[in-house]
Structures are given as C-alpha cells and as structure tokens.
Amino acid sequence: MEANIAIPTDGKNTWSGGGVRPFGASYGKMMMWFFIVSDALTFSGFLAAYGLTRFKFIDSWPIADEVFTHVPFIHGNYPMYYVAFMTFILIFSSVTMVMAVDAGHKMQKSKVAWYMFATIIGGLIFVGSQAWEWNTFINGSYGGVKTTNGKVLQFVKDGKQIALSDFVVGTRMDERVTHSKKNGLWFVSGEEVPKYSLAQITASYKADPSVQIRIEKIDMDKKKKYILSREKGLAELANGQRVVEGANLSANEYGNTIFANFFFFITGFHGFHVFSGIVLNIIIFFNVVLGTYEKKGHYEMVEKVGLYWHFVDLVWVFVFTFFYLV
C-alpha cells in the first residue's frame, strides 16, 4: 500500500484527510461538495425523466394550476399561493442557516444555536406543508371518471370544473358497499367503493343539462383542455370504467397516471432530503449547544451541514419551476 501513495495518510487523522487540503478546502467540505454533485445528478435524472414524459404527453398533461389550488383553512380557488409560501419558507430557512455559518466564523455560540434552531423550525414547517399538500392531492377535490381506454373525464359547469358532489344526485343504483369487518361472514379486504357509482353519475349527467365533460386533450392554441358537447360527452361517459376520487399510484382524477407517480416520487424524494436535513441540523444544533465546536476551535461542521441544507433549497427551486410553473 505504502508504495502506491505519495504521502502516507495513515494515522489518527486519516478520516479527515490528515490535514491535507487540496484547493484550500478541508476533506469534509470537499466530500460534501462531491456528494452534492452526485445527488444533484440524481435529481436531474428524475426531472429529466419527468421532462421526457411530459414531452411525450405534451397535448394531454394535467395543467398544474388546475391541480394545486388549495390553501389550508381557506376555501376557494387559489392556485400556486401555497407552494409559493413553501418556497419562501425554504429560502428563509436557507438564510437563517447561512446566518448560523456567519455567526460561527465569529465564534458566537449562542447566535449559532439560535439560527440553527430557526432553520430547524423552517424545515419542519416545510415538511408539514408538504404532508398537507400530499394529503390534499391524495384525497382530491373534484373526482372524475376513468374510461376503458385509460382516459380521465372531468365535469365542468360554465367552463369551471365542478366536483361530483356538486351535481350527482340519487342513489348508487348498484347496491355496492365497501367490504369491512362488520359486513359479511368472512372478511375479504377489497378496494374502497367510491361514493358515487358510474350509473348514478351517468343518470345525473343526463338529468342536468348544464353539466359538461372536459377531456384530457389540450387545445394547444388556447392551452386549455377541450370541453365536449353534451352528446359527445354522453358517448364518452358510456366508455366509463370506474370512478376516481383523488390520486394513488394506479389512477388519479387529474389525468395521466404517471403524473401522480412523478408527483409522489419527486416531491417525496425531495421531502425525504428535507427530513434528513432536519435530522442533521438537530444533531449539529445539540453539538453547538454542548459546546463541541467551541472546544474544537471552529464551526466548520455547521458550514458542511449548511451546504447540504442549501442544496435541498436549490433542488426545491428547480422542482417548483418544473412541477408547478412550467
């Protein structure tokens, strides 16, 4: 082994590079940067795959500001506001993080601790918001019908999307109920039966002449989804296979199945990064409070964790653009 390396590195300091500082950066900082580069490539892979799929279905992809329209505690249609808030929170927690690093350079222990604490709070608010966003996305807000050829039909009134509960009346007409332990001699688990049946929806559609059907296909000149005439809509509805409410990995009310899959995968992977960032921040926070870095003589560990935290913010900037804006 010794013959193959120019400078022997064994000894106590091997883990930290033994004081060797290529490019004037410490071993730890350099490795954090190289980790970030490789992680950035992973995220680019996801976003590029998203781009490929979106280009593949360019004329039928769900329109983001028709999907993400909710703000907690407020009713109504507010596209984008909540994600904008999340972006803002993450940028702000990046600021408090960089303030912690700055205070670290000046060896101000309590300031570092307080800024780390603020960063952790920011991260928690972000993850909480994302959980809420997932919950809204999974539960859905309008509901739709999936046809035998895999297309999703949505319902509109005066050009605005309406929920199934806004126009469907009457009874299910097919007596189906969700299997649960209390009904049936032998409990067989099964799919949850949606609130309305297909026959019931079709009957209500026929009964209410103001309801129209919107298909996934986009009018590329207006960048809006096509709305069918009443007769055409009824013909499409005749191909209906199942009622979809909300989203899961096999169907969603927003349109293409793979749209929801990418949503879960990309924001989930990012959310997991935020989560691990919070865990790292908490560990470092306690080290700061216990005076570990004060004894060590420098706060470089705060800087290294900070790099990771900023990277998470950086990724979100791109996810925000390509998922919600473009």
Added chain:
Amino acid sequence: MAHAHGSNVKRIWMVFGLLSVVTIIEVYLGIVKPEILHLTSFLGTSPLNWIFIILTLFKAYYITWTFMHMEGEKKWFRRAAIWTAVFLVCYLVTLFLIEGGYLHSTLAPLVKW
C-alpha cells in the same frame, strides 16, 4: 477556511431580498399567465416558460454563489463541482427531451380522442 472572516450579514439579506422578489415575480406570472407570453412559442416552448427557466437559473446561481459560498472557494475547486454538474445535466436533459419529443411524434397519432 479559505475565505475572509468578515461578516456578510448585509449581503445575505440583500440576496434574500433578491430571491424573494424573483419568486414573487415567478408566482405572479404563473397566476396571471399573460397571453402574449403564454400562448406564443419561442425556441420550442412559450416565452413564459423561458422566463421561468431563466429566473430559476438566476436563483440557483445566487444560492450556490452566496449561500453555499462558492464565490469564496478556489477557482478549480469551483470548476470541479460546477462544470461537472452543468455538463452532465445539459447532456442528460438534451437527450431526454429530444427522446420525449420523438415519443410524442410517434405515439400521439395513434391515440384516439
């Protein structure tokens, strides 16, 4: 640490203001979607999308250069990370998007609406 130990507090707040303003502009454009930017096409996509992409890269630059302190690192350390990532990302994205366009041109005519 290779960089100066002077305080950057003022600059950090300035960058924060800049990033916030850019985000607000993005969200504003995303909600309003001015027709002249949204419904026209320029170099393969709408000018609005180009604005979003440019503003995103602008934000990414500021996050990397000030928050992640790349401006204070040695030139070749910076290049080792940034050039590698930028080159590979451009390569990947170009190929994937071309393939996506090809898939659309081949498969879309087969879809019956």
